[in-house]
Amino acid sequence: MTEDNYKQRGLRNKLVSKLRLKGITDEAVLSAIAKVPRHVFFEDALLSHAYEDKAFPIGEGQTISQPYTVAFQTEKLQIKPGNKVLEVGTGSGYQAAILLEMGATVYTIEFNRKLYEKTRDFLPMLGYRPYFFYGDGSKGIPIKAPFDKIIVTAGAPIIPQTLLNQLTEDGIMVIPVGNRDAQKMMRLIKKKEKVLKEEFNQFAFVPLLGAEGWNLSG
Numbered sequence: 001m002t003e004d005n006y007k008q009r010g011l012r013n014k015l016v017s018k019l020r021l022k023g024i025t026d027e028a029v030l031s032a033i034a035k036v037p038r039h040v041f042f043e044d045a046l047l048s049h050a051y052e053d054k055a056f057p058i059g060e061g062q063t064i065s066q067p068y069t070v071a072f073q074t075e076k077l078q079i080k081p082g083n084k085v086l087e088v089g090t091g092s093g094y095q096a097a098i099l100l101e102m103g104a105t106v107y108t109i110e111f112n113r114k115l116y117e118k119t120r121d122f123l124p125m126l127g128y129r130p131y132f133f134y135g136d137g138s139k140g141i142p143i144k145a146p147f148d149k150i151i152v153t154a155g156a157p158i159i160p161q162t163l164l165n166q167l168t169e170d171g172i173m174v175i176p177v178g179n180r181d182a183q184k185m186m187r188l189i190k191k192k193e194k195v196l197k198e199e200f201n202q203f204a205f206v207p208l209l210g211a212e213g214w215n216l217s218g
């Protein structure tokens, strides 16, 4: 299942060409996508879809994000080797693998216990070793802060102030913000006295839960 052959590599190169056509230009992002074997994150029944530019179910009602979404969000983060990055929403671990390929140190937190355990056990087998955390990432990881970059991979109702507080000066957070069905990708750059805000395209993420996310019980 974890085998990576010339056919898979060929499909990945095709995917990279597609992402270029869709406007992704950061070569470091594209080369990470060309390297990470996305098909090993898929169940056998869905294997043939691994290199389509689509999101897919990974169990527990969650999804592995669409490659374009991963590429877009990662490009906006302006990752430099050595950056200390917080990822909220570990999910399959694919996004974490991309960040690690780019030379970042990755702290990733997941709120779903089963997914946390599954990915914590699986991802290191591929040679990808982020620091794994279990819990409500909408509050960040205070004991590991500050971070150079924060990427939120679930749709938030608001920009969590707690996360902004955990950014370094000149730190960057990329987060989809909106309602349950659609969110605008936002980039926040933390300056000494203010936070610069930019808005980009619309995306559809699974909801960010927790203290600064959606309360789905009510």
Ligand code: SAH
Pocket (backbone or CB within 6 Å): 062, 063, 064, 065, 088, 089, 090, 091, 092, 093, 094, 095, 096, 109, 110, 111, 112, 115, 135, 136, 137, 138, 139, 153, 154, 206, 207, 208, 209, 210, 211, 213
């Ligand atoms: N980055 C993932 C995609 C994640 S899908 C990947 O590359 O596959 C969004 C994930 O966010 C889901 O796994 C969901 O369980 C998780 N999540 C939702 N709310 C969260 C929270 N408050 N803290 C941490 N994880 C959360």
